[in-house]
Amino acid sequence: MTPPAPHIARRDPAKVMRLSRLGSLHQCRLSFMRQLTRRMAEEAWVFSRPVFEIDDNGVGHAVYTACGPERAYSLVAFAHDLPPEQRSDRVIAEAWDATFTLFDGVPTSEDIARLSRNVPLQEAGRVSESELSLSRANRSVRLWTHVVDSLAAGKQPELEQIYKVGYLMRTTAVYGSGKFGAADREITADRSEVSGPFQIEMLSVYLTRIFVRDLVQHMANVKGNGQAAVLDPQIARWLGIGNSTGLGMAPFIVNHPILFNNWIMAREEAIARVRDIETASSDKVRKFLNIFDRSKLSTSWWRSDHPIQIEKLATLNADLKAISDYLEQDDLTQNQPWDRLVRWSENTLSEDGQELVVSLIMEPYPELVDGLASCMADSNTQAHLIDGAMTVKQVRSLIRESFDWALDVDWTNPQNCARAWYVSEEKLEPRLGERFEEPISDYEQPLAPARDAALACQQLASWQDNAPIAEFLLQHPEHRHTVRRAQMSCVAPYGEIRDNTISAVVLPIDMLRAKLSFFGATHFDPRSDRWVRICMYSGAPYPEELTPQTADLWVYPEAVE
Amino acid sequence: MSYSLNEVEATAKRAARGAGYSWGLAEEAGKATRWLCAQGLDGTGALARLLEKETIRSGERGPCPLSNGAYLSDSAHILKSDPMMLRQVECPLLLVPFAAYAARRLDTCVAITCDGAEIVTDGAVVSTSDALPNRADRVEIRPSGDLTSIAPQRSRATPNPGDWETLNRFAHRTYAPATEASRLLGAGAGLSDND
Numbered sequence: 001m002t003p004p005a006p007h008i009a010r011r012d013p014a015k016v017m018r019l020s021r022l023g024s025l026h027q028c029r030l031s032f033m034r035q036l037t038r039r040m041a042e043e044a045w046v047f048s049r050p051v052f053e054i055d056d057n058g059v060g061h062a063v064y065t066a067c068g069p070e071r072a073y074s075l076v077a078f079a080h081d082l083p084p085e086q087r088s089d090r091v092i093a094e095a096w097d098a099t100f101t102l103f104d105g106v107p108t109s110e111d112i113a114r115l116s117r118n119v120p121l122q123e124a125g126r127v128s129e130s131e132l133s134l135s136r137a138n139r140s141v142r143l144w145t146h147v148v149d150s151l152a153a154g155k156q157p158e159l160e161q162i163y164k165v166g167y168l169m170r171t172t173a174v175y176g177s178g179k180f181g182a183a184d185r186e187i188t189a190d191r192s193e194v195s196g197p198f199q200i201e202m203l204s205v206y207l208t209r210i211f212v213r214d215l216v217q218h219m220a221n222v223k224g225n226g227q228a229a230v231l232d233p234q235i236a237r238w239l240g241i242g243n244s245t246g247l248g249m250a251p252f253i254v255n256h257p258i259l260f261n262n263w264i265m266a267r268e269e270a271i272a273r274v275r276d277i278e279t280a281s282s283d284k285v286r287k288f289l290n291i292f293d294r295s296k297l298s299t300s301w302w303r304s305d306h307p308i309q310i311e312k313l314a315t316l317n318a319d320l321k322a323i324s325d326y327l328e329q330d331d332l333t334q335n336q337p338w339d340r341l342v343r344w345s346e347n348t349l350s351e352d353g354q355e356l357v358v359s360l361i362m363e364p365y366p367e368l369v370d371g372l373a374s375c376m377a378d379s380n381t382q383a384h385l386i387d388g389a390m391t392v393k394q395v396r397s398l399i400r401e402s403f404d405w406a407l408d409v410d411w412t413n414p415q416n417c418a419r420a421w422y423v424s425e426e427k428l429e430p431r432l433g434e435r436f437e438e439p440i441s442d443y444e445q446p447l448a449p450a451r452d453a454a455l456a457c458q459q460l461a462s463w464q465d466n467a468p469i470a471e472f473l474l475q476h477p478e479h480r481h482t483v484r485r486a487q488m489s490c491v492a493p494y495g496e497i498r499d500n501t502i503s504a505v506v507l508p509i510d511m512l513r514a515k516l517s518f519f520g521a522t523h524f525d526p527r528s529d530r531w532v533r534i535c536m537y538s539g540a541p542y543p544e545e546l547t548p549q550t551a552d553l554w555v556y557p558e559a560v561e
Numbered sequence: 562m563s564y565s566l567n568e569v570e571a572t573a574k575r576a577a578r579g580a581g582y583s584w585g586l587a588e589e590a591g592k593a594t595r596w597l598c599a600q601g602l603d604g605t606g607a608l609a610r611l612l613e614k615e616t617i618r619s620g621e622r623g624p625c626p627l628s629n630g631a632y633l634s635d636s637a638h639i640l641k642s643d644p645m646m647l648r649q650v651e652c653p654l655l656l657v658p659f660a661a662y663a664a665r666r667l668d669t670c671v672a673i674t675c676d677g678a679e680i681v682t683d684g685a686v687v688s689t690s691d692a693l694p695n696r697a698d699r700v701e702i703r704p705s706g707d708l709t710s711i712a713p714q715r716s717r718a719t720p721n722p723g724d725w726e727t728l729n730r731f732a733h734r735t736y737a738p739a740t741e742a743s744r745l746l747g748a749g750a751g752l753s754d755n756d
Binding site for chain 2: 040085086087088089090091092126128129138140141142177178180181182183184185186187244246247344382384385386387388389414422423424425426428429430431432433434437438440443446468469470473474477478479481482484530531
């Protein structure tokens with residue numbers, strides 16, 4: 001059943017699409033990891049480990065197969081012996097503790113032999129149409145050693161250590177969609193189980209987590225010489241998979257305006273639906289309060305050494321206290337309680353706190369929210385086509401809709417264009433440099449839509465209102481990408497970041513967090529202004545624990561009795 | 562070697578940019594090359610030849626199939642009154658994807674005739690017919706024709722290695738040279754990851 005259109009409108013893109021707010025987003029019911037675990041539980045997926053050939057040095061390979069109602073997918077994992085000095089999370093690294101591919105189906109021994117010659121090389125190897133993703137991971141040295149040593153000595157690792165780090169291995173890139181020879185997204189886009197955004201990548205990471213748990217146990221068994229303890233499932237559950245993310249994700253959200261819009265718009269629609277509820281049952285309120293408490297516990301485990309994040313965490317913790325106080329005054333049952341809570345938060349809390357509130361109010365309402373997950377993929381294959389009959393006047397107005405604020409910015413002021421995005425010839429690593437200090441502007445990528453919109457508007461000013469835009473583009477092909485984006489905004493109101501992506505003060509980590517929050521990541525830990533570590537699947541059920549009861553709310557820890 | 566269509570699109574886009582096209586037209590080059598490869602046509606070869614020709618003979622070149630193709634795609638309605646006529650076109654195969662966009666918009670078949678050779682498209686597929694010449698004295702694009710036999714769709718591309726190398730050579734012009742400063746600052750790492 002489709003609920004009636006809410007009376008409360010979705011929030012204004014001008015508010016939502018500011019970088020500081022995007023950099024304050026939190027996971028929610030629509031997050032991609034939770035979409036996957038809910039589906040796997042509902043459809044009773046079957047998991048197996050047909051191969052585990054790892055030697056006493058931790059070197060070898062293993063296969064993990066996930067079998068859904070119609071198809072199977074297999075993670076082929078290669079474990080390596082990595083010298084510590086080579087352990088780097090950068091794209092430009094050339095060796096890793098473990099390397100992976102997600103195979104479409106169940107691999108034969110010939111497939112594994114072929115993959116063993118390519119997957120460990122990552123970007124320097126080739127995979128084929130039978131592979132859906134390519135990824136690698138490095139150990140968290142501290143936690144790995146602690147867990148192996150504890151188990152080998154017959155003891156359980158300390159939970160406190162596990163909460164602090166959150167993972168035994170972190171992935172440093174997960175490539176999908178046709179990269180390095182893998183299958184294009186179009187090959188799998190019509191399969192219901194992986195048609196949602198990043199479901200292949202999320203499945204690959206889910207299986208990677210199982211492999212890492214098995215590998216650490218294997219290494220402890222070798223070291224323990226028969227005396228090793230078996231890792232307690234209650235402890236294993238808090239081991240997630242880390243992810244170290246650099247600048248590659250920032251260009252992604254600029255380069256995929258329709259897809260990014262669909263994520264944001266689905267979330268905004270969910271928020272509007274819940275805010276529109278007139279009265280809440282005591283059962284719904286109880287669910288919300290329970291999730292809020294668990295969310296506080298999760299936040300208490302969130303650590304970062306980065307000054308920006310330390311400050312954000314202090315503010316978020318103060319916001320949590322303020323929300324607790326509010327909830328003591330209001331029983332949330334009457335008079336559009338969720339909308340009142342949101343409006344109160346907008347006047348009282350930081351953007352981080354506000355975004356947490358809107359994520360949390362969705363939790364009691366799967367019936368209003370979860371169906372929106374099906375709107376989050378980009379199936380609009382025609383969106384790049386330009387309607388050349390549109391008039392100059394209409395295009396100007398579309399540009400103003402997204403970039404009104406940018407038209408008066410002095411784009412010649414070095415402060416406003418201090419940075420330039422470029423791609424290095426070193427493994428094509430995306431980078432952000434200082435335009436006036438480094439020889440990079442000749443290599444600039446088109447990742448400053450606001451500046452480009454202002455330039456296009458200047459040029460358009462001298463054209464007749466009713467001239468078709470095709471005539472303008474024939475003379476000004478340099479504005480073609482801007483006109484294309486402007487026309488896309490008709491169907492994608494949340495497609496454009498409403499901030500300057502090349503200013504002297506831009507924080508790329510805001511763009512990274514926006515994307516990672518939709519994956520369902522928690523505990524963002526910036527390592528610099530352009531580099532962030534996160535944790536995925538911490539608290540999630542392993543296959544033997546995966547049921548419809550455990551598949552959804554695992555992201556919120558429960559206090560140990 | 563076989564490549565994903567995503568690789569073809571990304572490489573073609575960078576190559577066109579590296580050859581000096583605007584970002585918007587480079588995007589068109591990427592989509593067009595991908596579309597041709599999905600039809601089993603030699604899109605990578607056509608783009609490689611075009612980029613080489615354009616860089617060698619700048620100043621005296623004929624109409625560019627990418628610029629004219631983009632105009633055709635933007636303004637499909639012009640075909641309703643008159644056919645599009647071009648002379649001395651390099652790599653006219655690159656016009657076909659844009660004619661296909663026009664066909665979809667007009668909801669009709671569109672025929673591209675180059676010195677007597679013809680390809681028909683309904684927007685989704687092309688007829689298996691004549692190979693188009695590398696250079697055409699006279700090109701005519703008009704709503705007409707029937708799809709008699711249809712070329713099978715491909716999910717991979719197998720570019721000629723020489724053409725692929727040419728595209729990568731142009732693409733390389735868009736990559737900034739590696740410097741130590743860039744390595745340290747540009748990606749913002751520098752902290753040890755061995756923790």
